Amino acid sequence: MNRLFEQRRARMLTYQAMREGRLPAGRQLQCPKCGGESAAQRWNALRMVCPLCGYHRPVGAYTRLWQILDPGSFRELDAGLGSTDPLHFPGYGAKLKELRKKTGMGDAAVSALGSIEGHRAVFVVLDSRFLMGSMGTAVGEKVTRATQQAGRRRLPLIIFAASGGARMQEGIFSLMQMAKTAAAIDRFQKRGGLYISCLTHPTTGGVTASFASLGDIMLAEPGALIGFAGPRVIEQTIGEKLPEGFQSAEALLQNGFLDQIVPRDRWRAVLSQVLLLHEGKKGGAAL
Numbered sequence: 001m002n003r004l005f006e007q008r009r010a011r012m013l014t015y016q017a018m019r020e021g022r023l024p025a026g027r028q029l030q031c032p033k034c035g036g037e038s039a040a041q042r043w044n045a046l047r048m049v050c051p052l053c054g055y056h057r058p059v060g061a062y063t064r065l066w067q068i069l070d071p072g073s074f075r076e077l078d079a080g081l082g083s084t085d086p087l088h089f090p091g092y093g094a095k096l097k098e099l100r101k102k103t104g105m106g107d108a109a110v111s112a113l114g115s116i117e118g119h120r121a122v123f124v125v126l127d128s129r130f131l132m133g134s135m136g137t138a139v140g141e142k143v144t145r146a147t148q149q150a151g152r153r154r155l156p157l158i159i160f161a162a163s164g165g166a167r168m169q170e171g172i173f174s175l176m177q178m179a180k181t182a183a184a185i186d187r188f189q190k191r192g193g194l195y196i197s198c199l200t201h202p203t204t205g206g207v208t209a210s211f212a213s214l215g216d217i218m219l220a221e222p223g224a225l226i227g228f229a230g231p232r233v234i235e236q237t238i239g240e241k242l243p244e245g246f247q248s249a250e251a252l253l254q255n256g257f258l259d260q261i262v263p264r265d266r267w268r269a270v271l272s273q274v275l276l277l278h279e280g281k282k283g284g285a286a287l
Helices: 002-020 040-045 061-068 092-103 137-153 168-190 231-238 249-254 264-278
Strands: 028-030 037-039 075-077 109-116 119-126 157-163 195-203 217-220
Touching: 028 040, 037 040, 061 109, 061 119, 061 264, 075 137, 109 137, 109 264, 119 137, 119 264, 137 157, 137 168, 168 195, 195 264, 217 249
Parallel strands: 119 157, 157 195, 195 217
Antiparallel strands: 028 037, 075 109, 109 119
């Protein structure tokens, strides 16, 4: 009886860890960058950063919010919002159902009210476990609604992007979200709102070409791939070999696209400092 209970408990903890983007205890994980193996406990303790080389492994949206928000301040917005299948794309409806069950998410983005060191803001976090964080109608709507919430409440807007781009299964409906989110953020900024864009690995395609690149302050994690088309596509198009590190966060910082690269264990400190500096000025005072 006790053995059966422990087996069920182990399965439950494994499932919970998968939903939160963490690794179950007892596993060994090979780093995709350096190839070294480390215990799952070490990865979890370092917030999913490789203990050997510092590679930042993608994390789930709820895990990201848990890492940066003050305890008890999380309040999810539009939790039930999810994409439909407007084009009846083959297999898309079944895939959405499967991913919702596996991740516990309605779609590839989570939006929330919360605070960092007591400084309130509206947050959106994209999750690459859900169709590579691709932007369909639900993601575009969540970003737009969160931006409007930030405007109404006179709070800063903070978005963590992690995406493969626009969602091909929704066709033109997905591409429309680029203009929709960009327009919402433009209105927010013109009315004095502060938007902090945080780019994580990978941030590409239509997300980069719309709301992800429009921040008043542009931050990124170390080693993040940031761009529109991938390096392989660009090389095939121009017929030339790209420079080493092309489209990395470090290259973008050097060329003026980013303001700062922020290691994962520094997000709370950096964001709280930015929010403090802007409090009562641009998008910093709640109604």
